[in-house]
Structures are given as C-alpha cells and as structure tokens.
Amino acid sequence: MQVVRHLSIPGMGEVYFNKQPYHLTISENLQQHYSFDPAGRLLTSYLNGVNYRRGLNNAVLRREQIDTDGKTRRMLSADEIEALIADIRARVVSITEHVQYSELTDLLPWLHAILDWDYPRLCQEHERFRGIYKPISILPPDQYQAVVLQAAEGCSWNRCTFCTLYRDRAFRVKSPDDFQLHIHQVKDFIGEAIGLRKSLFLGDANALIMPQPRLLELLRITNEEFPIGIRRAGGSTFQGIYSFLDIFGAERKTQHDYQALQALGVKRIYVGLETGDQELFTLLNKPGSPQACVEAVHMIKQAGIAVGIILLAGVGGATLATQHVAHSIACVTAMDLAADDLIYVSLLVLSGMEAYTQQMHAIGTRALTQSELSQQVSILKKGLRAVYVGGPKVSLYHIEEFIY
Ligand code: SF4
Structure with a gap:
C-alpha cells in the first residue's frame, strides 16, 4: 500500500514522504527526490535535473538528459560522491529537525538510520562488498x-x-x-x-x-x-x-x-x-x-x-x-x-x-x-x-x- 504524507518546512517547502516496506523516498516540492533502503543507505536521488544511482559497492552513476534524444552517463569520482552524500545528509538533518515536532515521528527511526551513514561509513560498505x-x-x-x-x-x-x-x-x-x-x-x-x-x-x-x-x-x-x-x-x-x-x-x-x-x-x-x-x-x-x-x-x-x-x-x-x-x-x-x-x-x-x-x-x-x-x-x-x-x-x- 502506498502511504505518502507531507510536511511544510520553512525554507524547504512541501516535503513528501513515501514510506514503503523496503524504501523511504523523500521529495522536496515533488522536484528533488532521494530514496533510502531500510538500513538507511542511499539508493537513488534526483537533484537539480540529474539522476544518481548508488550501487551496493558505493559507486554512483550520474545520468543527465541533455536533449530530447541524448543522455550523459558517467560514474562519480570519490570527491563527487562525498559531496553528494554530504548534500543529501544536510537536507535530511533539516527535515529530521522538523519531523520530531510533527505528527510524523514514526519516520524518525528511519531518518536517524539515514543520518548514521556518512561518507566514511559508506566507504566501509565498499570494502565489505569487495570481501563478498x-x-x-x-x-x-x-x-x-x-x-x-x-x-x-x-x-x-x-x-x-x-x-x-x-x-x-x-x-x-x-x-x-x-x-x-x-x-x-x-x-x-x-x-x-x-x-x-x-x-x-x-x-x-x-x-x-x-x-x-x-x-x-x-x-x-x-x-x-x-x-x-x-x-x-x-x-x-x-x-x-x-x-x-x-x-x-x-x-x-x-x-x-x-x-x-x-x-x-x-x-x-x-x-x-x-x-x-x-x-x-x-x-x-x-x-x-x-x-x-x-x-x-x-x-x-x-x-x-x-x-x-x-x-x-x-x-x-x-x-x-x-x-x-x-x-x-x-x-x-x-x-x-x-x-x-x-x-x-x-x-x-x-x-x-x-x-x-x-x-x-x-x-x-x-x-x-x-x-x-x-x-x-x-x-x-x-x-x-x-x-x-x-x-x-x-x-x-x-x-x-x-x-x-
Ligand atoms: S565468452 Fe568470456 S571472453 Fe567471450 S565475451 Fe563472453 S565473457 Fe567475454
């Protein structure tokens, strides 16, 4: 069952939450989106017209539509991944501050799990992946x-x-x-x-x-x-x-x-x-x-x-x-x-x-x-x-x- 709820956050606008059994998707004004798995790891995001998909090995694919029949595709560098993770975490920090005083407090465990995944910890996932x-x-x-x-x-x-x-x-x-x-x-x-x-x-x-x-x-x-x-x-x-x-x-x-x-x-x-x-x-x-x-x-x-x-x-x-x-x-x-x-x-x-x-x-x-x-x-x-x-x-x- 699809459950989408929303919250007005000053400076951010309308923020929507789609909580599913295996992913949580957050959307700012239905324009910027980011989704996470149940452990809080980033899955995908769409920011400023660019799609990002994070793999299990912590690689991130960047895809952008450049015209009606063309897309650019490339893997992000380590520095770019770090910047992307920092950007999304900063957004989730602001959102969490408002969620704790709202009626959406059931989302807090998931939001806190997301905040537990900073870039160094996600890099450790890469090492874990290489071991498997x-x-x-x-x-x-x-x-x-x-x-x-x-x-x-x-x-x-x-x-x-x-x-x-x-x-x-x-x-x-x-x-x-x-x-x-x-x-x-x-x-x-x-x-x-x-x-x-x-x-x-x-x-x-x-x-x-x-x-x-x-x-x-x-x-x-x-x-x-x-x-x-x-x-x-x-x-x-x-x-x-x-x-x-x-x-x-x-x-x-x-x-x-x-x-x-x-x-x-x-x-x-x-x-x-x-x-x-x-x-x-x-x-x-x-x-x-x-x-x-x-x-x-x-x-x-x-x-x-x-x-x-x-x-x-x-x-x-x-x-x-x-x-x-x-x-x-x-x-x-x-x-x-x-x-x-x-x-x-x-x-x-x-x-x-x-x-x-x-x-x-x-x-x-x-x-x-x-x-x-x-x-x-x-x-x-x-x-x-x-x-x-x-x-x-x-x-x-x-x-x-x-x-x-
Ligand atoms: S058979 Fe092996 S070497 Fe040939 S295309 Fe397939 S994976 Fe590559």
Missing part, C-alpha cells in the same frame, strides 16, 4: 536489480578479442560450502533491502558451463535459500533464476540438462551472440559458431527456458558492417524467438580493447563513426522488429549504465 563479491562486471539490463550470486567466478573462455570483462580473475566454480557461505554473506550485506530485488542472477560470465551435477547442487542450494514464486513478508516474490551462457558451454548441455535447470527455477539464459556473421564471429575468437548458437537456443527454448540474445553493434567496423547486420538479423530470425524472449543491441566500447583494435587495423577496417553506429543500431532494431512483430522486445543495452 569479485567485481560484478556486467549484467543484462533487465537484471540490474537481481540478487547476484557468484556460483562461479570469471569466464571459462576469457579469450574473445573484444572483451576484457573478466581478465582480472581465473575461472573458478565454487564448492557447495563456499557457495552457501557466499549466499549468507550476500543476504547479510543486502539486509532487508533484498525485498527490492525480485530475481536471482547466477554469475559470473558462464556459470552454467560447470558440470551438471555441481550446477544442480548449487541451484538446489539457491532454491533453499531463496524460495522462488513464494510471496515474501513485504509482498515481493523471487521470480526465478537467470544467468549468462556462452556458446561453448551451450554445446555441452543436452535438452534433458536444460529441463532439469528449468525445473529448478531457471527462467532465462542470456546468450552473447554478438554477431551472426561467421567470418566476424571467428575473427572475434568467440567460442563455437553462430549456427551452434541457434541450435543451443532451440534446445534451451524447447526445455521451457526463455533466452536473451545480445548483439554487438559496431563490431567489425566499416568493412564488415553490411555482412554483420545482414547475418545477425538472419541468425536471430532462425532462433524462432517468442514474446518472452529478449533481444539486446549493445554498443561496442573501444577503450582498453588493444587486441581488437590491432586486429581490425590488420584487416584494414576502421571504427564506425558515431552517426554510422547509430544507423547500424537503428537498422538492427528495425530489421529484428520487422521479423518479430509482437515478438521479443528489442532494446538498446547501455553497458556504461551498468551499476550493481
């Missing part, structure tokens, strides 16, 4: 609010030329005991705010490649710790388990294996196809092939699990652009996707991709200009929407927007 998780390099956009469980760490392949996401760690599958301990640490760290999260994401890059008996054991533990489909005390429900899978791993599973995953709550598997063009796929050193990917997707879907297909716009540069687009649309078309599947078009990020850049230089291609890249995204999206009328949602995947 390896860096969470990326998630699919619809899973940014999942509870991430690192059943495995890293990528079992780690050799695609355009990807450096997991180069900082060796691939490792957790033992059942390690995984159980990890889950207990995650629950303790997120606390009651876990009620804001409605899905479970099994990390890292391809946890599903682990041997099936171990995978089933870790999924059983996940089910015991987070009952799926059962309404929790605050009203939210875990809808299921989600994970990435590269094609290399997909080739090793049978339909029966996928059915067992489905029976244990796996709802969607995200497959990084990147391109449907065999020449470019090989050049990128992706494991498997586009055709193997199509076959794996058919098998996954026949087992009753949805898929999320990820394409990479801009990859292959100008020389391979035409074949990348044509073969990617053809490949995704061959997957026979349905309305519960998803298609993401992600944008190639060149910074830090020396191996890929040298490779493209060697074949004599050049990076797409910004306008060519926008055009390629548009052609991919239009082409896929034309194939799948009323079918899977086709969306842009802004990896620079990712924060956990």
Whole structure:
C-alpha cells in the first residue's frame, strides 16, 4: 500500500514522504527526490535535473538528459560522491529537525538510520562488498536489480578479442560450502533491502558451463535459500533464476540438462551472440559458431527456458558492417524467438580493447563513426522488429549504465 504524507518546512517547502516496506523516498516540492533502503543507505536521488544511482559497492552513476534524444552517463569520482552524500545528509538533518515536532515521528527511526551513514561509513560498505563479491562486471539490463550470486567466478573462455570483462580473475566454480557461505554473506550485506530485488542472477560470465551435477547442487542450494514464486513478508516474490551462457558451454548441455535447470527455477539464459556473421564471429575468437548458437537456443527454448540474445553493434567496423547486420538479423530470425524472449543491441566500447583494435587495423577496417553506429543500431532494431512483430522486445543495452 502506498502511504505518502507531507510536511511544510520553512525554507524547504512541501516535503513528501513515501514510506514503503523496503524504501523511504523523500521529495522536496515533488522536484528533488532521494530514496533510502531500510538500513538507511542511499539508493537513488534526483537533484537539480540529474539522476544518481548508488550501487551496493558505493559507486554512483550520474545520468543527465541533455536533449530530447541524448543522455550523459558517467560514474562519480570519490570527491563527487562525498559531496553528494554530504548534500543529501544536510537536507535530511533539516527535515529530521522538523519531523520530531510533527505528527510524523514514526519516520524518525528511519531518518536517524539515514543520518548514521556518512561518507566514511559508506566507504566501509565498499570494502565489505569487495570481501563478498569479485567485481560484478556486467549484467543484462533487465537484471540490474537481481540478487547476484557468484556460483562461479570469471569466464571459462576469457579469450574473445573484444572483451576484457573478466581478465582480472581465473575461472573458478565454487564448492557447495563456499557457495552457501557466499549466499549468507550476500543476504547479510543486502539486509532487508533484498525485498527490492525480485530475481536471482547466477554469475559470473558462464556459470552454467560447470558440470551438471555441481550446477544442480548449487541451484538446489539457491532454491533453499531463496524460495522462488513464494510471496515474501513485504509482498515481493523471487521470480526465478537467470544467468549468462556462452556458446561453448551451450554445446555441452543436452535438452534433458536444460529441463532439469528449468525445473529448478531457471527462467532465462542470456546468450552473447554478438554477431551472426561467421567470418566476424571467428575473427572475434568467440567460442563455437553462430549456427551452434541457434541450435543451443532451440534446445534451451524447447526445455521451457526463455533466452536473451545480445548483439554487438559496431563490431567489425566499416568493412564488415553490411555482412554483420545482414547475418545477425538472419541468425536471430532462425532462433524462432517468442514474446518472452529478449533481444539486446549493445554498443561496442573501444577503450582498453588493444587486441581488437590491432586486429581490425590488420584487416584494414576502421571504427564506425558515431552517426554510422547509430544507423547500424537503428537498422538492427528495425530489421529484428520487422521479423518479430509482437515478438521479443528489442532494446538498446547501455553497458556504461551498468551499476550493481
Ligand atoms: S565468452 Fe563472453 S565473457 Fe568470456 S571472453 Fe567471450 S565475451 Fe567475454
């Protein structure tokens, strides 16, 4: 039930309070907003036309609409985070002074909890996070609010030329005991705010490649710790388990294996196809092939699990652009996707991709200009929407927007 109350505060105006089981949102004149979890940690804010989202690791993403079709996105520096926290705390101090003489005194415990989180204490949360998780390099956009469980760490392949996401760690599958301990640490760290999260994401890059008996054991533990489909005390429900899978791993599973995953709550598997063009796929050193990917997707879907297909716009540069687009649309078309599947078009990020850049230089291609890249995204999206009328949602995947 939504309960919004308000208070007139001299110098501040009308201040609104939306108290929910898992978050408190405060709004000044319905123009400046900030929200906090039940422990009092900042979740999001909207101040002077700028959105801020704080991650569990105390990173803060800044997003600002610059014109009708553009947004700027960047992570705040440590100094900027400190200034933001100080600004919001000063606002909450003023609000608390007035709330204590009002009829809203039931809000005081939450407001005092917020004031307990100054910048140094939030920095300690960063250290705590690092003790529980390896860096969470990326998630699919619809899973940014999942509870991430690192059943495995890293990528079992780690050799695609355009990807450096997991180069900082060796691939490792957790033992059942390690995984159980990890889950207990995650629950303790997120606390009651876990009620804001409605899905479970099994990390890292391809946890599903682990041997099936171990995978089933870790999924059983996940089910015991987070009952799926059962309404929790605050009203939210875990809808299921989600994970990435590269094609290399997909080739090793049978339909029966996928059915067992489905029976244990796996709802969607995200497959990084990147391109449907065999020449470019090989050049990128992706494991498997586009055709193997199509076959794996058919098998996954026949087992009753949805898929999320990820394409990479801009990859292959100008020389391979035409074949990348044509073969990617053809490949995704061959997957026979349905309305519960998803298609993401992600944008190639060149910074830090020396191996890929040298490779493209060697074949004599050049990076797409910004306008060519926008055009390629548009052609991919239009082409896929034309194939799948009323079918899977086709969306842009802004990896620079990712924060956990
Ligand atoms: S399989 Fe995926 S995570 Fe691993 S290196 Fe390739 S793109 Fe990166």
